Each structure stands twice: as C-alpha cells, then as structure tokens.
Amino acid sequence: MKNWLLIIVVYAASVGPLWAADVLLIESYHKEYGWDESYIRGLENTLGDDVTLHTFEMDTKRLPKTDYDSQADKAFAMYQQVAPDVVVLGDDNALSYMLPRLQNEDIDIVFLGINANPRRLMAKYSGKARVTGVLERPLFVRSMQEVKQMLGKDKLIVKIMFDAGTTSTIATDHIGKQYQSLKNKLGIDATIENHETFDAWKASVNSSDGYDIIVVGLYQIIRDSDGNVVDPNKVLAWTNQHSAIPLFGFWDFSVGKGQTAGGVVLFGESQGVQAGEYVNRILAGEEASSISVIHGKQGRAIYSGAEFTRWGLNAPNGWRNID
Structure with missing residues (x-):
C-alpha cells in the first residue's frame, strides 16, 4: 500500500500541482497585440485545468513611458491582491519594471519574450524571488x-x-x-x-x-x-x-x-508553451532558480x-x- 501511495505522489508531482493554483501574468503590452495573444494561448494550453491564470496589461506599446512606473505599481497591487503561486512576466518592460518590485517577495518568477540579457537585471535585484525563463532573439x-x-x-x-x-x-x-x-x-x-x-x-x-x-x-x-x-x-x-x-x-x-x-x-505560442512548462514544474515542487534560463525554440x-x-x-x- 505504501508503494502505491508513493507512486501516486510521484506521478502527481510530474504532471502538475496537487491543489488549485493561481498564476499571475503581467504583460508588457496588451492582450489584443498579436504576440501577447499568441503566447497567452500557449500558456493557457499548457497550464493544468486546476490553474487559474490572472492577467495584468501594462500596455506599454500604447501608453507613454511616463506612465510605465504607475502601471508597474498597479501590477504590484494586483500581485498583492491575487497572492499567486507563480508570476509570469511577459517581455522586457514587465521584467525590468517588475523585478525591482518583486525582488524581496517569496515568489517564483518565469519570464518570456526577453530580448535583453536578463542576467544583469537578475544580479542587480537578487533578493528572495526565484527567477527563470525563456529568451527571445530575432532569427x-x-x-x-x-x-x-x-x-x-x-x-x-x-x-x-x-x-x-x-x-x-x-x-x-x-x-x-x-x-x-x-x-x-x-x-x-x-x-x-x-x-x-x-x-x-x-x-x-x-x-x-x-x-x-x-x-x-x-x-x-x-x-x-x-x-x-x-x-x-x-x-x-x-x-x-x-x-x-x-x-x-x-x-x-x-x-x-x-x-x-x-x-x-518567432512564434509567441511556442514561448508561452515553454514558459507554461516551467510554471508546471514549479507548481509540482521545483524552484525557479533551479531551472535553467533557455533560448526559445528555433523559429519556423x-x-x-x-x-x-x-x-x-x-x-x-x-x-x-x-x-
């Protein structure tokens, strides 16, 4: 009987969380933007049925740069309200504006669509937050x-x-x-x-x-x-x-x-899938900091x-x- 229980626990950990989980996606842009629409589809198709995906749109492709800080403050307020199990940061603005705000939170972060070198930012804001993700490079x-x-x-x-x-x-x-x-x-x-x-x-x-x-x-x-x-x-x-x-x-x-x-x-959907796979691993018990940052899969x-x-x-x- 003990062996069967062990098998069930190991199997459950391999496929997803044992409880309903909340994931907060903070988008640099907005959901109608083709890239965001594509990677969100990849995320939603990859996350388990027991995962609720919350989203916040920073809207930095349409708003002036003077509004970026206030948008990031609003995103952090939503983070505090949702209290998610994992945060996903979509694209460079979300990472550069949110990591300073999240660095001292006890949270796992998965980024996607990052063109800049994230290691400098991760080294500068190396607090309690655990970070990994998927890089994006034009081919x-x-x-x-x-x-x-x-x-x-x-x-x-x-x-x-x-x-x-x-x-x-x-x-x-x-x-x-x-x-x-x-x-x-x-x-x-x-x-x-x-x-x-x-x-x-x-x-x-x-x-x-x-x-x-x-x-x-x-x-x-x-x-x-x-x-x-x-x-x-x-x-x-x-x-x-x-x-x-x-x-x-x-x-x-x-x-x-x-x-x-x-x-x-490049396809946004593939970035969403890869980020979703990382989220699933974290919800199954791994820490983000133990998962390697990777380049997105080659384009088509x-x-x-x-x-x-x-x-x-x-x-x-x-x-x-x-x-």
Whole structure:
C-alpha cells in the first residue's frame, strides 16, 4: 500500500500541482497585440485545468513611458491582491519594471519574450524571488541566409526597419552585433533603422532603391505628427501597399496577405508553451532558480502564398504556406 501511495505522489508531482493554483501574468503590452495573444494561448494550453491564470496589461506599446512606473505599481497591487503561486512576466518592460518590485517577495518568477540579457537585471535585484525563463532573439542570420539563397543573390542588400520602442532598440542592438561580427561571412549588406514617426517610416520605405528586400521588425509604436500611436495594422498595410520590393518579417504576426511575404519567424505560442512548462514544474515542487534560463525554440519558416505570387517568388523546401 505504501508503494502505491508513493507512486501516486510521484506521478502527481510530474504532471502538475496537487491543489488549485493561481498564476499571475503581467504583460508588457496588451492582450489584443498579436504576440501577447499568441503566447497567452500557449500558456493557457499548457497550464493544468486546476490553474487559474490572472492577467495584468501594462500596455506599454500604447501608453507613454511616463506612465510605465504607475502601471508597474498597479501590477504590484494586483500581485498583492491575487497572492499567486507563480508570476509570469511577459517581455522586457514587465521584467525590468517588475523585478525591482518583486525582488524581496517569496515568489517564483518565469519570464518570456526577453530580448535583453536578463542576467544583469537578475544580479542587480537578487533578493528572495526565484527567477527563470525563456529568451527571445530575432532569427536574423538564419532568416537572411535562407532569403539570400531563395533569391539567388551572391550578396543580399537588406533594409531592416523597427520602431523605437524598448524591445525594438534591444533587438536592433542584438542584430547589429551579429551583423558586424558575421557580415563578411554572410554576404549580406544590412542597414538597420529605428523610427519614431510614421512620416519617417514612410520616407524610408519610399527611399529603398538599391535594396533587395525590406525586413519589417516591430512597428507597434510608430507615432503620428500629434504623438499618437498609429494603428500597427495601418503601418503594416501602408508598407505593403507602397513598398517597391518584397517584405519579410521576424515575427509570425507580421506574415500574411497584405502584410510581409514570409521569413524564418518567432512564434509567441511556442514561448508561452515553454514558459507554461516551467510554471508546471514549479507548481509540482521545483524552484525557479533551479531551472535553467533557455533560448526559445528555433523559429519556423513560413510564407504567404498570395504575397509570394505577387512578387514572383518560389518558396524553398520546408517553408509552410499559411494562406
């Protein structure tokens, strides 16, 4: 009888918590944003049925930076109210603003979608909180190599465009360092840009003579002349309609008819799944600090059949048509 009880306890610990658990997700952005929508789906599909997922949206893609601290204070107040078993921090702003507030709490934290190096932040705020998570890196090298081969170019001349938000500036710094160290080997000539305004973004798209492709990175914090954030769908649709050369992307939500043509892209859902698996392990008895920080799973090569037809492109073997 004792052996059977031991087996039941070990099995239960391997699949999830033995009690109803509360998990608080603090999003850097908002639930309607394609990335958040995707990783939340991954989280929800991975967490056990006895887990209640609470969410707080910091909304930092739409609110001005002067509001970030007050949003973080509100998120901390919700943390105190919910008293969760685990906190999930989605993307760079949530980690950088919430870890200082949570560092002395007796709590396990799992982050996802982090472009910055989290170890410096973790070392600076190394209190009682236990932290692990999943890193996110744009797949610059692999994506550009596959596009270069697809287009049959000895040298690919590419313009990479981002907005000027926190995640974008971190991502462009990461890509820039990769490019500088590998450009002579890759056969790629890249110009990497961050734009604050829609007028500047439009001017860049319209002055792309001599480039083979444009890669659209993140475009969710492009502002109009009054300082208001332009609807990201409008930014991408305008770019699609006015670009004289093919568009490619680094994230899955930017690929599709009327958007970018394709790329080796990151999927928010896979980040949510990996973070959810970490949460399950913590709820089953492991501490976050004993679980290794990992890079997200490698991206997938996808394309829009409609956009490839428009540009006269032939998809390489292994690329999946999403139309």
